[in-house]
Amino acid sequence: MKEFSHEYAEHWFHTPTPMEKAGGLWPIRAGHNKAKSNYKMGPRMITYYSVHFILDGEGMFTQNETNEKIQQGDIFCLLPNQTHQYSSNPDHPLKMFWLAFNGKQAIPLLKRIGITNYSTHVKGILNEEIIEILERLATHLKKDDEDDDLFGLSIIYKLFHSLSIQSKQKNLAPTTPRNWLQKSQEYMDMHFAENISVKDVAKYVGIHRSYFTDSFVNEVGVTPSKYLLALKMNRALELITEKTHTITEIALSLGYSDLYSFSRAFKNYYEVSPNQYLTKE
Structure with missing residues (x-):
């Protein structure tokens, strides 16, 4: 580690590769330190997590x-464009590892480990396995080999x-279970072309079929079967309008026998046949 006025530290700066930037998460910088008695960072802001x-x-x-005590075994997260400040107890100096990153997966990943915009400190989460992974990540980041970006991402995940x-x-982690009706819609939106039935959807969300159907109608306004049909017909219309596939190809692609x-x-x-609609187009 290199000695600074307020700490002993080693920093690793990383320029994300095109492959990393095309994904959901990419590292920006990392490091580790041992604080001196006068250690204090901020108040300041950063543009990443x-x-x-x-x-x-x-x-x-x-x-x-929010002002909180932090100690061994904890993690805390600096949020983009939020003023933060942290300091060490002179009698028990901090020793830390940090990882800075960005990407569209940052928020959901942080949420999984208990960090949100309103709760950025998690107590007592570290264990030996996590510390070993941090050591592997440090070894990788020291090399900063662009051809090894996939390996680096695998360690972060x-x-x-x-x-x-x-x-x-x-x-x-905060308990935020997904509503099973929302889960059923997501399942149908994803798999409607794979010949799934209402019974399949009800089984997927773990709800009795009749109760599922009644609840779906109350919340969405149509039966699950009509919802599935609408998804198929909307997609059929899109494919027919494109005029790049035969009607048979479209039929089989949407799960029809x-x-x-x-x-x-x-x-x-639609009150017209596919061929009639195609002729009108």
């Missing part, structure tokens, strides 16, 4: 007008996976 892992010591952390498991075991059953369903829905 930065999770700090407290390996030893204790101190104070302030963000979003492994880190979040282990943090997520630890968070669940300690009941540290043959052209006849698709054409009948299409005509019942």
Whole structure:
């Protein structure tokens, strides 16, 4: 580590590769330190997310007008464009590892480990496995080999996976179960072309079919079967309008067993056959 006025530290700066930037998460910088008695950072802001892992010591952390004591085993997260400040207890100096990153997966990944915009400090989450992963990540980041970006990402995702498991075991993550009706819609939106039935959807969300159907109608306004049909017919219309596929290809791609059953369903829905609609186009 290099000596600075307020700490001993080693910093690793990373320029995300095109492959990393095309994904959901990419590292920006990382490092580790051992604080001196006068250690204090901020008040300041950064433009990315930065999770700090407290390996030893204790101190104070302030963000979003919340002032909290931090200690060994905790993590805290600096949020983009939020004023923060943290300092070390002179009698028990902080020893930390930090990882800064960005990307569209940052928020959902942080949420899995108990960090939100309103709760940026998680107590007692670190264990030996997580610390070992941090050591592997440090070894990788020291090399900063552009051709090894996939390996680096695999370590970071492994880190979040282990943090997520630890968070669940300690009941540290906020409980935000998805509404099963929303879950059923997401399932149908994704798999409507794979010949799924209402019974399949009800089984997927773990609800009795009749109760599922009644509740779906009350919330969405149509039966699940009509919802599935609408998804198929809307997609059929898009494909027919593109004029790049035959009607038979479209029928089979949407889960129909043959052209006849698709054409009948299409005509019942739009009051014209697929060929008639294509002719009008």
